Amino acid sequence: MxxxxxxxxxxxxxxxxxxxxxxxxxxxxxxxxxxxxxxxxxxxxxxxxxxxxxxxxxxxxxxxxxxxxxxxxxxxxxxxxxxxxxxxxxxxxxxxxxxxxxxxxxxxxxxxxxxxxxxxxxxxxxxxxxxxxxxxxxxxxxxxxxxxxxxxxxxxxxxxxxxxxxxxxxxxxxxxxxxxxxxxxxESLAAEEQERVRIARDMHDIVAHSLAVVIAQADGARYAAAVKPEMATEALGTIAQTARGALSDVRLLLTQLRHRQGDGPQPTLADLETLFAQVRQAGIEPRITVDPTPPGEPPGAIQLAVYRILQEALTNAIRHGDGAVDVHLAWLPDRVEIQVRNAVGSASSQPSGGHGVIGMRERAQLVGGTLQAEREGAQFVVRATLPIGEGA
Incomplete structure (x- = not known):
């Protein structure tokens, strides 16, 4: 009434x-x-x-x-x-x-x-x-x-x-x-949710990888300090360098979150060598195969997706792996195929789910690709296929 x-x-x-x-x-x-x-x-x-x-x-x-x-x-x-x-x-x-x-x-x-x-x-x-x-x-x-x-x-x-x-x-x-x-x-709530998911995904990729490297280096430095002090000093330098890089990336993400600015500088294929170097410093030797090589300059979104997927897969290898890790990239005319294999111990708790795998799958889906992450016997295998188009 x-x-x-x-x-x-x-x-x-x-x-x-x-x-x-x-x-x-x-x-x-x-x-x-x-x-x-x-x-x-x-x-x-x-x-x-x-x-x-x-x-x-x-x-x-x-x-x-x-x-x-x-x-x-x-x-x-x-x-x-x-x-x-x-x-x-x-x-x-x-x-x-x-x-x-x-x-x-x-x-x-x-x-x-x-x-x-x-x-x-x-x-x-x-x-x-x-x-x-x-x-x-x-x-x-x-x-x-x-x-x-x-x-x-x-x-x-x-x-x-x-x-x-x-x-x-x-x-x-x-x-x-x-x-x-x-x-x-x-629509506004959906856009905000997507932005939160994107920032959470970036934070996870950066922080998880950096902490994995820092933990591996700290463990190595603790055991090497009594035998080879110079190795401990080198490990501490790597820890400081990794932490500074992670802090810089986190500050950039927080700036984007606070001021709603653009995406800012994002990793590209040129940064993969730095990523592999950090993995080596953590005590894991990646065996890298690129065949065939990129026919041209891939789109920026594809380069970012390849970098983040490899970063998370290698982070899992550092945290849960047992030995070397095999990385294979195949840059075909219309797609790029990624495969990361690392051995896992019988008692390892290599995750088949969690935020890391979810983040990799979201990275692939954002560019129209697919990703599978599963254990195959004594190995944990991550496979991804990302379309890049004929003109890439």
């Missing part, structure tokens, strides 16, 4: 209804009020018009707040007007405004009650004008009265129905706006 409405909107509706009441009620009394009869009769007629106007424009004032109550008030005002013997008056503009409100802001039930009121109200108005007011054409015979009634019925329904249809159109516009707003909000 009561819709949520701001105080400002309610105040504007009340003021607007009051202004219309003050303008149209004197016109109704001046041009349509009785000019003959006793003062008591004239006073009663004026009171009826004023009362009907108060009811009708009271409905206009609460049209957006409660369309159902507004429709009831309009019907009461119309009935009071007909009981007083008045035909159409300027104050009847309020009925059109209330019908507009029922279809524009009313519930589904109120919407159809407004439609029924437009049809039934048109019928009542036509019958009242013909039977009570005596409206007719020609000599006033039965046929003339039927013709006049039919014409008045059509005009009444058209007038009332036009107001109801206008409100229905505005209802459609409001619903379209809400739908568009919800769509834009959903």
């Amino acid at each position: 009561i819709r949520p409405l701001s105080r400002t909107a309610l105040a504007l509706d009340i003021v607007g209804a009051g202004v219309l009441f003050l303008l149209l009620t004197p016109l109704s009394l001046a041009f349509y009020g009785p000019s003959t009869g006793s003062l008591a009769v004239q006073g009663a007629a004026a009171a009826a018009v004023i009362g009907a106007g108060l009811l009708m424009f009271g409905g206009v004032a609460i049209g957006r707040l409660s369309p159902a109550l507004a429709l009831i008030a309009a019907w009461l005002g119309a009935v009071l007007q007909m009981l007083a013997g008045f035909g159409p008056l300027p104050i009847d503009l309020a009925i059109l405004l209330v019908l507009y409100a029922t279809s524009a802001w009313g519930s589904r039930t109120v919407l159809w009650w407004g439609f029924g009121s437009a049809l039934f109200g048109g019928l009542v108005a036509a019958v009242f004008l013909v039977v009570v007011s005596g409206a007719s054409f020609g000599t006033g015979t039965g046929w003339d009265q039927l013709t006049a009634g039919t014409l008045l019925l059509a005009l009444s329904i058209l007038a009332l129905g036009f107001a109801w249809v206008c409100g229905l159109l505005w209802r459609v516009v409001l619903r379209a706006r809400r739908t568009r707003s919800a769509q834009l909000q959903a």
